[in-house]
Amino acid sequence: xxxxxxxxxxxxxxxxxxxxxxxxxxxxxxxxxxxxxxxxxxxxxxxxxxxxxxxxxxxxxxxxxxxxxxxxxxxxxxxxxxxxxxxxxxxxxxxxxxxxxxxxxxxxxxxxxxxxxxxxxxxxxxxxxxxxxxxxxxxxxxxxxxxxxxxxxxxxxxxxxxxxxxxxxxxxxxxxxxxxxxxxxxxxxxxxxxxxxxxxxxxxxxxxxxxxxxxxxxxxxxxxxxxxxxxxxxxxxxxxxxxxxxxxxxxxxxxxxxxxxxxxxxxxxxxxxxxxxxxxxxxxxxxxxxxxxxxxxxxxxxxxxxxxxxxxxxxxxxxxxxxxxxxxxxxxxxxxxxxxxxxxxxxxxxxxxxxxxxxxxxxxxxxxxxxxxxxxxxxxxxxxxxxxxxxxxxxxxxxxxxxxxxxxxxxxxxxxxxxxxxxxxxxxxxxxxxxxxxxxxxxxxxxxxxxxxxxxxxxxxxxxxxxxxxxxxxx
Amino acid sequence: xxxxxxxxxxxxxxxxxxxxxxxxxxxxxxxxxxxxxxxxxxxxxxxxxxxxxxxxxxxxxxxxxxxxxxxxxxxxxxxxxxxxxxxxxxxxxxxxxxxxxxxxxxxxxxxxxxxxxxxxxxxxxxxxxxxxxxxxxxxxxxxxxxxxxxxxxxxxxxxxxxxxxxxxxxxxxxxxxxxxxxxxxxxxxxxxxxxxxxxxxxxxxxxxxxxxxxxxxxxxxxxxxxxxxxxxxxxxxxxxxxxxxxxxxxxxxxxxxxxxxxxxxxxxxxxxxxxxxx
Ligand SMILES: Cc1cc2nc3c(=O)[nH]c(=O)nc-3n(C[C@H](O)[C@H](O)[C@H](O)COP(=O)(O)OP(=O)(O)OC[C@H]3O[C@@H](n4cnc5c(N)ncnc54)[C@H](O)[C@@H]3O)c2cc1C
Ligand SMILES: Cc1cc2nc3c(=O)[nH]c(=O)nc-3n(C[C@H](O)[C@H](O)[C@H](O)COP(=O)(O)OP(=O)(O)OC[C@H]3O[C@@H](n4cnc5c(N)ncnc54)[C@H](O)[C@@H]3O)c2cc1C
Ligand code: FES
Numbered sequence: 001x002x003x004x005x006x007x008x009x010x011x012x013x014x015x016x017x018x019x020x021x022x023x024x025x026x027x028x029x030x031x032x033x034x035x036x037x038x039x040x041x042x043x044x045x046x047x048x049x050x051x052x053x054x055x056x057x058x059x060x061x062x063x064x065x066x067x068x069x070x071x072x073x074x075x076x077x078x079x080x081x082x083x084x085x086x087x088x089x090x091x092x093x094x095x096x097x098x099x100x101x102x103x104x105x106x107x108x109x110x111x112x113x114x115x116x117x118x119x120x121x122x123x124x125x126x127x128x129x130x131x132x133x134x135x136x137x138x139x140x141x142x143x144x145x146x147x148x149x150x151x152x153x154x155x156x157x158x159x160x161x162x163x164x165x166x167x168x169x170x171x172x173x174x175x176x177x178x179x180x181x182x183x184x185x186x187x188x189x190x191x192x193x194x195x196x197x198x199x200x201x202x203x204x205x206x207x208x209x210x211x212x213x214x215x216x217x218x219x220x221x222x223x224x225x226x227x228x229x230x231x232x233x234x235x236x237x238x239x240x241x242x243x244x245x246x247x248x249x250x251x252x253x254x255x256x257x258x259x260x261x262x263x264x265x266x267x268x269x270x271x272x273x274x275x276x277x278x279x280x281x282x283x284x285x286x287x288x289x290x291x292x293x294x295x296x297x298x299x300x301x302x303x304x305x306x307x308x309x310x311x312x313x314x315x316x317x318x319x320x321x322x323x324x325x326x327x328x329x330x331x332x333x334x335x336x337x338x339x340x341x342x343x344x345x346x347x348x349x350x351x352x353x354x355x356x357x358x359x360x361x362x363x364x365x366x367x368x369x370x371x372x373x374x375x376x377x378x379x380x381x382x383x384x385x386x387x388x389x390x391x392x393x394x395x396x397x398x399x400x401x402x403x404x405x406x407x408x409x410x411x412x413x414x415x416x417x418x419x420x421x422x423x424x425x426x427x428x429x430x431x432x433x434x435x436x437x438x439x440x441x442x443x444x445x446x447x448x449x450x451x452x453x454x455x456x457x458x459x460x461x462x463x464x465x466x467x468x469x470x471x472x473x474x475x
Numbered sequence: 476x477x478x479x480x481x482x483x484x485x486x487x488x489x490x491x492x493x494x495x496x497x498x499x500x501x502x503x504x505x506x507x508x509x510x511x512x513x514x515x516x517x518x519x520x521x522x523x524x525x526x527x528x529x530x531x532x533x534x535x536x537x538x539x540x541x542x543x544x545x546x547x548x549x550x551x552x553x554x555x556x557x558x559x560x561x562x563x564x565x566x567x568x569x570x571x572x573x574x575x576x577x578x579x580x581x582x583x584x585x586x587x588x589x590x591x592x593x594x595x596x597x598x599x600x601x602x603x604x605x606x607x608x609x610x611x612x613x614x615x616x617x618x619x620x621x622x623x624x625x626x627x628x629x630x631x632x633x634x635x636x637x638x639x640x641x642x643x644x645x646x647x648x649x650x651x652x653x654x655x656x657x658x659x660x661x662x663x664x665x666x667x668x669x670x671x672x673x674x675x676x677x678x679x680x681x682x683x684x685x686x687x688x689x690x691x692x693x694x695x696x697x698x699x700x701x702x703x704x705x706x707x708x709x710x711x712x713x714x715x716x717x718x719x720x721x722x723x724x725x726x727x728x729x730x731x732x733x734x735x736x737x738x739x740x741x742x743x744x745x746x747x748x749x750x751x752x753x
Contacts, residue, residue: 181696183514183521183561191694220563222696226500247698251710258703258710258729260736267699275520275693281747284520284545285693286740360732408715409696 012114013042020340024310027195027278030337031095039124043071046116049108054118057106059457060086064103064118071121079125087122088167089160089456091130091202092189094123097453098331130205147175147214151470154179154237156223156410159187160452161243161443163210164459165466170213172467177237178210179221181409184274187245189452191274192266194304196311197334200273224413229439239438239466242417242425243459246444248405252296256354257400261362263288265297265305265401272308290397293317294365296351297401298328303335305399306343314397317343322350322370322383348372348383352390354398364394404449417441424448432462440466478559481535486617491541491585492551493527499534501526501564507596508570508687508719511538512695514561515549522546523692523714525589525664526565528621536564539588539617545744548752566695567718570685572596575659577603579651580626581644581673583665584610587617589687590664598625602659605630605651609644609669613637644669645676652680660685663722667731674722684722688713690730691737705729 016032017023023030034042052065063082070078083090099105099119107115151174155162158180166176184190186203207217221227223244232240249264251257268288271277275285293309295302298321306317319338321328324347328335339345349367356362369389376382406423418426418435425434425441432440442458444450464475482495501511510525528537542551553559570593578597582590587608598604604625609632610616616631616638623629631639632647640647644665652658660683663673670686677684690702690713697715704713707724711717 181563182694183563191698220561221500222563222566225565225696226504226563249698249700251700253710258705258733260733264700267693267701270693270699276518280740281744283518284516284744286520286737286744288736289740359735360729407696407698 009109009113010041010045012045012117013038013120015117015120017337020337020342023196024307024341027311029199030196031333033127034120034124036128039121040071040074042117042121043068045109046072047108048072053106053108054103054116057102057104059102059451059453060460062087062090062103062122067125068116068118068121071125076125076128080129083122083125086460087456088164088460089206089452090122091126092160092198092206093453093456094119094121094126095198095202096193096331098451100332102453130202146173148173149175150236151175152177152237153239153241153466153470154232155241155243157181157187157242157244157443157445158185158207158217159243159245159443159455160189161455161459162187162241163206164456165241165243165440165442165463166210166215166459167213168460168463169467170210170215172471174467174470175214176210177216177218179223179227180217180219181222181244182274183219185217185219187243188247191270192247192301192304194269194273194308195278196307197304222409224410229414229436233438238470239440241432241459241462241466242410242434242439242441242445243443243455244407244410244445246404246406246424246449248407249400250403250405251400252351252402254351254353256356256362259354259356259362260360261288261290261356261396262354262398263400265295265301265399266404268305268399269301269308272312278308278312287312288397289313290395291315292395293397293399294320294346294393294395295399295401296320297403298323298330299401300330300334302399302401303330303338303343305401307334307338307341309397309399310341310343318346318393318395319343320346320349320351320365320367322348323380324348324372327380346393349391350383351398355392362396362398364392365398367391367393404444406445406448410445422448430461431465432458433465438469478562480553480555480557480559483553483555486539487615489542490615491539491617493537493539493588494550494553495535495537496559496562497534498536498562498564501562502529502531502534502536505529505531505536505565506569507572507592508567509565510567510695510718511536511562511564512566512692513550513559513563515546515553516560519549519560520546521561521693521695523566523689523695525592525687527588527592527618528595529592537588539585541585544741545748548745548748563695567714568716570596570662570719572600574601577605577655577658579605579607579648579658579661581607581648581661581663581665581669582618583608583644583669584615585617586665586669586687587622590662591618591621593662593664593687594622594626597662603627605658607632607644607647607651609633609647609665611635643672645672648673649676652677652682656680658682661722662686667727667734670722670725671727674725674727678723685719686722686725687718688720688725688730689718689734691734704733
């Protein structure tokens with residue numbers, strides 16, 4: 001087999017997907033995942049480079065070459081063990097990481113052909129393991145470290161940064177309590193990213209695995225309100241990790257922004273994901289029904305909102321984006337899926353005002369047309385208004401996905417925390433420690449809205465430092 | 476955390492009840508003006524309710540609710556000894572309370588219960604608290620005895636004249652303001668039209684007027700913007716910036732419209748609930 005591989009370069013194995021016609025009528029997962037044959041065939045495409053570039057593209061440095069080598073030997077268990085050495089949430093990352101700008105973006109195969117489908121392989125390995133519920137066999141329950149109840153750490157927030165921090169510490173015998181403000185743990189993975197992209201069962205399984213390691217998950221606990229940092233130290237916690245995320249929705253300040261039918265993407269998605277609004281009225285939280293929907297923004301959040309609106313039965317869904325399609329920051333796959341499903345792109349325009357009726361209900365939107373100018377700080381071409389070029393469109397639901405800011409409650413209650421000019425927590429780059437000794441932070445509350453994997457990386461970095469301090473090690 | 480209901484009192488049978496809940500962590504931190512968000516079932520919606528009273532020593536909080544739709548109806552099904560599935564708080568900015576002299580606290584309907592905690596706070600701070608409360612009739616008047624226990628003046632109005640002044644709370648408020656130019660603050664809590672009327676009434680007197688806004692909420696910690704209200708031309712999030720704001724600055728019309736955002740779905744929910752519960 002090894003000789004063949006060098007001669008013909010087989011095409012990247014496509015991901016089996018639900019057809020667009022079917023999937024816009026359900027909330028089931030769109031990408032169905034590789035089967036064994038497909039995964040092994042895709043693994044064969046890996047050249048096993050001497051000096052693999054892919055790893056450098058991975059924020060947590062998954063030993064990609066090694067896990068694919070295991071797959072080439074059809075050793076799924078071995079592959080899983082390799083991934084788990086640095087990535088605690090592979091089933092999540094395999095689904096939501098922007099691989100095209102990370103590992104796969106560096107893959108040497110991508111220079112002339114298509115890169116190895118590293119994300120899909122990661123997902124395959126993780127799912128096989130979940131399916132076999134073989135985690136126990138691997139982590140070997142009996143070998144689980146004895147948890148020392150007096151050596152305890154608190155994590156505030158339960159997004160990927162906190163979950164990763166908790167996983168790392170508990171696997172080293174440290175007692176961890178996670179305090180989450182909402183009634184369900186998982187952060188954006190639960191309230192933001194829709195079921196059709198990341199089934200909640202996966203997040204639940206990861207959380208259950210943490211509970212196995214005696215991590216206490218306490219929901220309905222608001223850091224800064226129900227419990228404050230000082231309370232935690234008073235209760236004997238030796239360190240606190242703050243991973244409260246950046247969920248404060250931004251609005252643009254346009255006229256009519258409070259009309260009925262103008263929503264932040266966070267509200268729209270939280271109702272549907274955390275509140276299971278897609279199953280209303282079996283579940284009580286109502287989603288907002290829109291027939292003609294405009295989503296403002298061009299990132300993952302915009303795609304998720306647009307595709308969700310389609311699934312809830314909208315007649316038309318348009319993405320309103322001020323630059324062109326090439327500049328859209330969304331994961332490529334999400335954009336492709338959205339277009340396949342019938343989401344229209346209305347590029348090079350932005351909202352000027354929302355228009356409503358006498359009952360305060362949204363009926364339309366006035367748009368400013370734009371053209372591309374010189375590249376801005378982000379390296380992307382900047383949008384420039386075309387003087388006088390305006391357009392009016394009809395819509396009864398407008399979803400703002402134009403970015404978020406730091407979650408405020410924790411920060412306002414802890415004024416000693418040093419913040420940067422955008423209001424995010426300042427940390428020591430190496431340790432993740434904040435201006436308060438033994439208080440650490442990571443994820444979106446430090447970087448601003450970023451990615452799942454970077455939040456995980458930050459959780460892991462802080463956990464390493466905490467473990468070293470508490471256990472006297474030097475990892 | 477069990478969130479057990481230690482005591483339930485049906486204040487107005489079938490309409491309004493009071494629950495005293497075992498919630499020591501919330502009780503330890505709760506201040507007047509704070510609220511909680513709760514869920515009754517695992518398929519349920521998150522709804523905000525004001526903390527109407529606190530006993531930090533006993534570790535309890537009190538809530539009072541009006542049965543309006545499905546979630547409050549589900550809450551009404553619970554009894555002493557039952558647990559509330561999810562209970563989160565204390566949320567929102569506490570009432571700004573300082574020693575300032577005479578404070579008139581106006582409450583309408585279920586809002587009287589919410590106002591009670593604030594009135595108590597002002598009383599503890601050494602202020603002379605005048606409670607002005609109103610309801611449609613005497614039987615529907617809440618917290619009269621509780622307020623009488625510490626307020627030197629409790630002024631009542633009922634629509635039908637069965638108790639106190641026959642008419643609106645704002646008429647009583649206006650009379651009281653006319654007779655006394657030393658009032659430092661007016662606090663108004665109740666249905667939106669009542670709060671708007673309170674603000675209108677106090678305006679000519681130039682007295683500081685605080686209202687507590689009951690906008691629709693989802694997370695209650697500033698992550699969604701469902702609760703946004705316009706105050707003094709600026710958009711505020713009621714859950715984290717409020718829920719109390721300067722009554723003269725609030726866009727009550729917008730608040731009223733936004734409260735109707737989900738009216739159709741709310742009635743679907745409630746009708747289905749009623750069908751399945753006879
Ligand atoms: C709709 C959407 C789609 C996305 N898609 C992708 C994607 O495809 N790929 C990708 O890599 N990234 C994606 N992201 C970004 C990614 O989800 C985030 O970068 C990541 O989740 C950040 O993790 P975190 O641990 O910092 O916090 P979060 O996931 O934001 O979690 C923070 C948690 O803290 C809780 N919290 C807040 N305040 C308090 C408090 N005071 N006390 C207690 N708890 C509190 C919150 O309720 C929340 O549960 C997406 C984001 C959104 C919103
Ligand atoms: C800060 C705050 C404090 C409050 N305190 C009290 C209180 O002490 N006692 C009390 O009886 N009520 C209080 N309310 C109002 C209470 O939250 C609503 O009556 C309740 O949500 C109704 O839910 P439902 O399912 O029974 O009725 P629904 O049929 O869902 O709704 C009836 C009406 O209640 C409002 N409402 C619905 N869902 C929500 C929601 N998620 N958040 C806010 N409002 C909603 C809408 O205007 C709706 O038309 C408060 C609201 C806020 C924001
Ligand atoms: S309720 Fe979500 S921001 Fe206020």
